[in-house]
Amino acid sequence: MATIGKLQIDNPVCLAPMAGFSTVPYRVICRTFGSSFAPTELCSARSIRYRGTGPSYQYLRIDPAREGLCAIQLFGFDPVDFEYAIGAILDDELLSQTDMIDINMGCPVPKVVKTGAGSALMKDPETAGKIVRAAVKSACGKPVTVKTRIGFDKGARGDPEFIKVLADSGCDMICVHGRSAAAMYSGQADIDAVAVMGKAAKEAGVTFFANGDICDGASAQLMKEKTFADGLMVGRAAQGNPWVFEKIRSEMEGKVFTEPSLEERKKMLIEHLKEEVELAPSEDAAVRAMRSVFVFYVKGMPGAAGLKDRLCRALTVAEVEDILWN
Ligand SMILES: Cc1cc2nc3c(=O)[nH]c(=O)nc-3n(C[C@H](O)[C@H](O)[C@H](O)COP(=O)(O)O)c2cc1C
CATH class of the missing domain: 3.20.20.70 (Aldolase class I)
Incomplete structure (x- = not known):
């Protein structure tokens, strides 16, 4: 306190x-x-x-x-x-x-x-x-x-x-x-x-x-x-x-913490992005502004470099979802 x-x-x-x-x-x-x-x-x-x-x-x-x-x-x-x-x-x-x-x-x-x-x-x-x-x-x-x-x-x-x-x-x-x-x-x-x-x-x-x-x-x-x-x-x-x-x-508190799974991290990235879209002047403005943030969400994921590259060219939430899940 x-x-x-x-x-x-x-x-x-x-x-x-x-x-x-x-x-x-x-x-x-x-x-x-x-x-x-x-x-x-x-x-x-x-x-x-x-x-x-x-x-x-x-x-x-x-x-x-x-x-x-x-x-x-x-x-x-x-x-x-x-x-x-x-x-x-x-x-x-x-x-x-x-x-x-x-x-x-x-x-x-x-x-x-x-x-x-x-x-x-x-x-x-x-x-x-x-x-x-x-x-x-x-x-x-x-x-x-x-x-x-x-x-x-x-x-x-x-x-x-x-x-x-x-x-x-x-x-x-x-x-x-x-x-x-x-x-x-x-x-x-x-x-x-x-x-x-x-x-x-x-x-x-x-x-x-x-x-x-x-x-x-x-x-x-x-x-x-x-x-x-x-x-x-x-x-x-x-x-x-x-x-x-x-x-x-x-x-x-002396407890063991379990790191989030890959799936949880991807879901959080999308949740975060959707919330940003709500406040941004346009969907692509929000996606562009999140580029520097995507980099951190995907750090350490398998194929992170390629993921980063593709995410940084996305302009819609649907594209980001597609890149993450497919
Ligand atoms: C990208 C970035 C932006 C920052 N912007 C601000 C800011 O707007 N105001 C501020 O007081 N500090 C800002 N900081 C400093 C952080 O609040 C913090 O003091 C610094 O990163 C050290 O803490 P850390 O070792 O936990 O990162 C920024 C730091 C980073 C990395």
């Missing part, structure tokens, strides 16, 4: 936000396997400020009835953008039902970093603090959370001062990914550096989530025990693999 502001989270293992993967259908699927909540992928506060929520709706969309707890993730560099963006979210009938606002302070992508957003905020704690305060002021009592990293530069070993700034600014939960921004996704997550930040969060009285390379019960247990984590986020191990949440929970 963990708390984020006034929210109670029973099984605090959740799907990490992943651009291109954390869609409503996938968040709902992961929830059925035990992900307690899942933030949306990052969405630009500046874009919402100047263009409204409309152009970003596909990224901001939530489904409170099926998702349970919802969190919308924003990125940006200007505290005022967050005030406007959160105001626009709270003015929207559906989006205003989000339970939390999450702020991205970890994105290492150059396009984001060069604007001073994402992980660049770790180098500018003053602005980071102002952004959290602006978000808290605008969020009408909804918890404000931050997802960040162990530091910006190569060799970073955790930044407790940054945690203190976020905590002092009113942040309700901080999630730390155990890599520096410079490392992007390479190398192993540095659990000791996550622990440095977890300890600082505990001292500041802020709920702490840990993230990085969690893929089974053992890695989850290790991360939880070493980092003072109240909760865990799982990213890449959940790509095309919603069963990972069940696996983590079972193995942490």
Whole structure:
């Protein structure tokens, strides 16, 4: 059990936000396997400020009835953008039902970093603090959370001062990914550096989530025990693999987990795809958008390379079904 502001989270293992993967259908699927909540992928506060929520709706969309707890993730560099963006979210009938606002302070992508957003905020704690305060002021009592990293530069070993700034600014939960921004996704997550930040969060009285390379019960247990984590986020191990949440929970309880069969994986891919079609502007748009996801579902299947190739040329659900089953 963990708390984020006034929210109670029973099984605090959740799907990490992943651009291109954390869609409503996938968040709902992961929830059925035990992900307690899942933030949306990052969405630009500046874009919402100047263009409204409309152009970003596909990224901001939530489904409170099926998702349970919802969190919308924003990125940006200007505290005022967050005030406007959160105001626009709270003015929207559906989006205003989000339970939390999450702020991205970890994105290492150059396009984001060069604007001073994402992980660049770790180098500018003053602005980071102002952004959290602006978000808290605008969020009408909804918890404000931050997802960040162990530091910006190569060799970073955790930044407790940054945690203190976020905590002092009113942040309700901080999630730390155990890599520096410079490392992007390479190398192993540095659990000791996550622990440095977890300890600082505990001292500041802020709920702490840990993230990085969690893929089974053992890695989850290790991360939880070493980092003072109240909760865990799982990213890449959940790509095309919603069963990972069940696996983590079972193995942490000392139970044996049976991996899904080939048939179950194919069925899940189709179920996922059909749900995406429901929300997409057209069937082929949904099938195209799922191409990067198919790759993960078929990983390890017999003839995976050929399957991937054919799936990446499909344009309809029927074609995908045909490729998978024939
Ligand atoms: C394809 C992809 C997209 C991502 N998009 C986001 C994002 O939108 N917001 C965010 O905070 N982190 C994003 N991340 C980072 C993940 O949330 C997570 O911190 C990272 O993958 C490390 O966790 P893992 O080792 O469990 O994958 C992304 C990661 C990947 C692989």
